[in-house]
Amino acid sequence: MWPRGTPPRIPDHLDARVEKALLQAESNFEIAGNEEAAGMMYRRALEVALDIAFPDVPGMLFPKLKALVAKGHLLAAIGEWADHVRALGNEAAHEGDGISREDLSAMREFTDAVLRYAISLPREIENRKAANSPD
Numbered sequence: 865m866w867p868r869g870t871p872p873r874i875p876d877h878l879d880a881r882v883e884k885a886l887l888q889a890e891s892n893f894e895i896a897g898n899e900e901a902a903g904m905m906y907r908r909a910l911e912v913a914l915d916i917a918f919p920d921v922p923g924m925l926f927p928k929l930k931a932l933v934a935k936g937h938l939l940a941a942i943g944e945w946a947d948h949v950r951a952l953g954n955e956a957a958h959e960g961d962g963i964s965r966e967d968l969s970a971m972r973e974f975t976d977a978v979l980r981y982a983i984s985l986p987r988e989i990e991n992r993k994a995a996n997s998p999d
Contacts, residue, residue, distance in 0.1 A: 872886070873976055874886055875980045875984040876987070876988070877988070878979065878984070879913065882912050882916070882983075885909040886909040886975070888901075889902045889903075889906040889972070890902075893972060903953060903963050903967075906974075906975040910925055910975055910978055913982070913983055914982065917983055918932060918982075921937075925950075925953075926946055926947075929942065929943060942974075942977065952970060952971050
C-alpha cells in the first residue's frame with residue numbers, strides 16, 4: 865500500500881486554466897526536488913487568475929498586484945506580501961540554486977490567499993446574493 869498524498873488545495877470557482885496551473889503546482893509541491901516547477905506554476909496560476917478577474921488592470925503580475933491594492937481590490941497586506949513572493953518567484957524561475965521548501969510553502973500560502981480573496985470569496989458572495997434575492 866502506498867501512502868495517500870495530501871489532496872491538492874484548489875479554491876472554488878476558478879477558471880479551468882487557473883485550476884490546471886494550480887493542480888500542476890500542487891502536484892509538484894508534493895515532490896521533493898520539484899520546488900522550482902511548483903513555484904513557477906503557483907506564479908502562473910496567479911497571473912492567469914488575475915488577468916481573467918481584472919482584465920482592465922494591465923501589467924505584469926506584481927505591478928498588477930500593486931495596482932489592485934491601490935484600487936482597493938486587494939488588501940494592503942497582500943501587496944506587502946507580494947514583494948516577498950515576487951523575489952521567490954524570480955528565484956524559482958531564474959536562480960541556479962532555486963528555492964527552499966520553506967519559501968515554496970510561502971508561495972503556496974500566498975497563492976491560496978490571493979485566489980480565495982480575489983476570486984472565490986467574491987463569487988461566493990454573488991452566489992449567496994442570487995440565492996437570497998426575491999424574484
